[in-house]
Amino acid sequence: MVTTTEYLLAFPPDGNTTDKVYDKAARNHVKAITGFLTDQSFTIKATSGELFQILDPSINSISYLAALHSIRKANDTTRPLHRDNLSPYALRFLESFNARQIRYAGDMFSQLVNDVLTGHWFSRPQAIEAASNAILRLDPTGQMLTSHHVNLVILAYDHQVLAPTLPVIEKPYVFIPGMVNQDTADYLCDRNASPIRYITPSSQLTGILTRDAIINYDYLCGLIFCSLRRWKKAYAAFGRIVAFPSRDGGILPAMSDAHKKWILTSLLAFGQAPKLPAYIHPGAAKQYHTLSKPYAEFASLFSTSSVSQLISEATKGAAIWEEDGNNDLIKEVLKGYQKWQIIGLSQIYCKLSIRELREQTRSAETGQLLATDQEVEALVRDMIAMGMLKGSLDTDTNGTSYLAFLPDGEVLSETEFAQEMKKATTKRTASDNGIAYSQTT
Numbered sequence: 001m002v003t004t005t006e007y008l009l010a011f012p013p014d015g016n017t018t019d020k021v022y023d024k025a026a027r028n029h030v031k032a033i034t035g036f037l038t039d040q041s042f043t044i045k046a047t048s049g050e051l052f053q054i055l056d057p058s059i060n061s062i063s064y065l066a067a068l069h070s071i072r073k074a075n076d077t078t079r080p081l082h083r084d085n086l087s088p089y090a091l092r093f094l095e096s097f098n099a100r101q102i103r104y105a106g107d108m109f110s111q112l113v114n115d116v117l118t119g120h121w122f123s124r125p126q127a128i129e130a131a132s133n134a135i136l137r138l139d140p141t142g143q144m145l146t147s148h149h150v151n152l153v154i155l156a157y158d159h160q161v162l163a164p165t166l167p168v169i170e171k172p173y174v175f176i177p178g179m180v181n182q183d184t185a186d187y188l189c190d191r192n193a194s195p196i197r198y199i200t201p202s203s204q205l206t207g208i209l210t211r212d213a214i215i216n217y218d219y220l221c222g223l224i225f226c227s228l229r230r231w232k233k234a235y236a237a238f239g240r241i242v243a244f245p246s247r248d249g250g251i252l253p254a255m256s257d258a259h260k261k262w263i264l265t266s267l268l269a270f271g272q273a274p275k276l277p278a279y280i281h282p283g284a285a286k287q288y289h290t291l292s293k294p295y296a297e298f299a300s301l302f303s304t305s306s307v308s309q310l311i312s313e314a315t316k317g318a319a320i321w322e323e324d325g326n327n328d329l330i331k332e333v334l335k336g337y338q339k340w341q342i343i344g345l346s347q348i349y350c351k352l353s354i355r356e357l358r359e360q361t362r363s364a365e366t367g368q369l370l371a372t373d374q375e376v377e378a379l380v381r382d383m384i385a386m387g388m389l390k391g392s393l394d395t396d397t398n399g400t401s402y403l404a405f406l407p408d409g410e411v412l413s414e415t416e417f418a419q420e421m422k423k424a425t426t427k428r429t430a431s432d433n434g435i436a437y438s439q440t441t
Contacts, residue, residue, distance in 0.1 A: 004042060005054060007032060008063035012101065019187040026062070026104040026189060033066045033105075037073070046070040047079035052089055058096040062105050068093060069108045072115065087121035094134045102138065103188040106204030109138075110148070117151045128156050129164040138205065142171025144195035146206035149173075150213050153220040162224045169221045170233060172240075176214060177206050215241050215254050222261060226329065231269035238262035242276070242288070249283015256291045257324065263295045264329040271340035273299035294320050298330075302337065303344075307362045310337065314364075337364035339383055346391070346405040354380070354393075354401040377401060 011029040013022065036042040045051050046067040057064040068090060075083040090112065102109050113134055116127050131152050136142065149168060156165045175182075175196040185197035199205045209217075218240045225234035241258035266274040273296065276285050289296070294317045301310040314321075314330055321330045341361040345352060352360075358369055358376045370376050380403055383389035390406040 004036065004039075004045065005051070008051065008055060008066075009060060011060070011062060012098075019190050022189045023187040026101065029062055030104050033062060036066060037070055043070045043074050044079075047074060047076060047081045049081050052081075057093040058098060061093070061098040061101040064093055065097070065102070065105055065108050065112065068112060072111070083120070090116065090121055091126075091130055094130045094137075097134075097137065099138050100189050100191065103198045103203060103205065106206075110204055110206070113148050114151070117148070117155050124155070124159045125161045125164060128152065128161050132164055132168045135168050136171075139195040139199060141195060142168065143174040144199045144206070145173035145176045145209065145214065145217065146199060147177075147209060147213075148206065150209065150217045153217055153224065157220045157224060160227075162227055165224060166228075169224065169237075172236065177201050177209050211244075212252075212254075215244060215252065215258075219254055219258055222258065222265070226261070226265065229332075231265050235262060235265040235269045235274075238265060239274075243280060246281055246284045249281040249285075249287070251284050251287050255284075256288070259288045260292050260295045260324055260326060261329065263292060263299050264326065264333055267299055267302045267333050267340075268329075268336050271343060272303045302333065302340070305341070307337065307364050307367055310334070310364055311367050334364040338362065338370075338379065339388060342380065342383065342403075343389060346389075349405065351402050351404040354403065357403060373401065 011025060013025050017025075047070075051067045052064075055064045055067065068086060071081055071086055072083050077084065081089075093112070094116070097109075113131055116122060116131050116134075119127070121127070122130060131148065135146065135148050135152065139146075152168060153165060156162055175194075177200060179196065182196055182200065184200060184202060185193040187193075188198045188203065190197075201208050218237045222234045222237035222241075225231070225237060238258040238261045241255055242262050244255060246252075246255070263273060266272065276288065280288075298310070298313045298317060301313055304310075311334070314334060317330075318327075321327045338361050342357060345357070345360065354373045354377050357380070358373055361376075362369055370379070377393065380389065380391070380393060384391060384393070392404050392406070393401065394404060395401050
């Protein structure tokens with residue numbers, strides 16, 4: 001007679017098997033495991049810790065997860081292992097589970113991830129990191145948006161634990177649960193299957209996502225990227241909301257909010273105002289134009305030399321920026337104005353002395369020239385170090401410091417780049433700390 005432990009170790013099958021054979025074995029294993037979960041003797045073995053000495057979560061992923069699940073359900077604090085002290089075992093599983101196996105155990109997997117994200121076992125930073133790793137372990141491509149993504153960014157933004165989410169949110173999703181013609185793979189274990197064919201509500205690896213949940217995910221991603229000054233990523237996240245299909249051209253308040261932030265992050269990411277894609281419904285485009293008019297008027301001045309008008313427009317709209325929760329972004333835009341003026345000069349000159357740079361550009365924070373050449377040089381070094389400006393600083397035979405612009409496609413050598421980074425690290429005074437942006441939706 002096969003013992004419970006022997007059965008737990010019997011899956012996965014040895015050697016290379018066909019998807020058909022693996023699929024049948026996995027389904028039979030899950031069926032048997034489901035029966036074990038109602039067996040008191042299995043729970044006793046699990047809560048004693050015995051099973052965790054035998055099972056390897058990277059090999060016996062379904063069995064290991066079942067043991068965790070049994071303890072979670074029992075929650076008997078008189079036993080050596082119970083719900084409150086499972087953290088090392090849960091973490092070991094989340095860091096090493098076999099993603100192919102877990103396609104067959106979506107319900108237990110999702111319950112575990114939800115437990116992690118609702119505060120069981122880990123500190124907020126550790127929970128967010130563990131959940132991020134699990135999400136990407138299940139789908140390394142990041143192509144499938146899931147309910148776990150949504151819960152992850154809500155927790156991260158609410159508690160301002162942002163950086164651990166980046167490996168997940170920097171991967172733009174392609175699919176969402178419940179898309180039209182979304183079918184399930186013939187065999188869930190198919191290594192070549194697209195994630196849309198095995199991460200489905202029916203596999204319970206994700207819940208169904210509403211329109212509001214999807215928009216909220218992108219909105220929070222945009223806010224996180226703004227806080228970390230990842231302007232291009234923020235622009236893309238807000239842009240997905242702006243382009244979200246709308247019925248009869250109607251837009252939601254969150255879409256209007258996103259459009260305003262989309263305009264501002266475009267200035268920071270690309271130095272100019274964006275244009276709505278041609279496929280946007282005319283009715284939606286009209287509403288965007290009306291609701292974001294103050295932002296469009298402000299943005300139209302960014303790529304000009306009219307710094308006084310830009311400042312005036314920023315001041316005039318102060319109450320609007322405050323009401324919309326966009327004060328910090330407006331400040332970042334004003335701070336970035338001179339940087340984009342410098343980049344604009346690269347279209348005209350091959351090189352410019354630092355003094356000429358100071359005389360030809362102005363700060364939109366003060367409306368004045370920077371006080372010294374040293375301030376301009378520090379600004380340029382910062383831009384080069386951040387990858388914002390293609391160029392190098394040098395001194396000619398007369399002792400004059402100058403900026404040489406690099407043509408598009410030309411890059412600094414590794415040594416040159418290291419030198420610029422070292423200079424920037426030494427002289428840089430601007431803070432790189434994240435900034436918080438308010439959520440208005």
